[in-house]
Amino acid sequence: MKRATPLLTLAAILMVGVVSTGQAAESGFFSYFSLERKKEVMAINDATYNKECGACHFAYQPGLLPEGSWRKLMDAQALSDHFGENAELDEQTRSHILTLLVANSADKSNRKRSKKIMGSLNGATPLRITEVAYIKNRHEEIPAKLITQPKVKSLSQCNKCHMKADSGSFDDDTVVIPEHGTW
């Protein structure tokens, strides 16, 4: 029965993998090697989030910022003066959205774009996705007038140029800039 030992050891290692990934499906042992390791930022489909955080702009995927950024943004006081707007929420809604954002934030995601975002942050927790070096750099070559034009307004309006932004896809080959066209 000597040959059974390595097999049992392997089985034990795999079991540890299963147990340790139980709570973090996006960053665990198995997802690292599985189809979950995709390029796109993970799309979330939460009616409350889409309604409350998609009213004034695109409902940014949680995987576009780290937990620390979402905690700052979702602070009750901060929401009452959110980039000059009042985005206050009742406590139950605020807590629901914060939990959703934190559980799926960039630091917990295995997706390529989220990893690139984390890699360029060096521990910083900016309030804006557009301040993340990786995101900033990717947009450097776009003429300012294409960004500030009325049909886009600012770089924060991801979905005005990224046709598949809703599904978490920001590939440069699915960009169509208003009054300009494909990139």
Ligand code: HEC
């Ligand atoms: C009342 C309108 C309003 C609501 C509701 C709102 N926002 Fe915003 N948000 C803004 C404005 C205005 C900006 C700045 C946009 C700009 O600079 O063009 C902004 C910017 C942001 C940014 C930074 C975007 C960037 O430039 O990278 C994040 C992140 C963000 N909001 C998250 C949220 C979340 C999460 C919620 C839901 C809790 C939310 N917003 C709800 C108005 C709103």
Ligand code: HEC
């Ligand atoms: C004015 C139009 C416009 C807006 C608004 C915009 N982008 Fe982009 N984005 C582009 C273009 C054009 C490129 C391709 C740049 C290049 O390849 O030189 C790009 C590239 C990217 C890339 C890299 C894609 C790749 O294939 O490597 C990411 C990621 C990205 N954008 C995310 C975002 C996010 C997130 C937002 C909102 C916070 C946003 N973009 C807003 C036009 C835009």
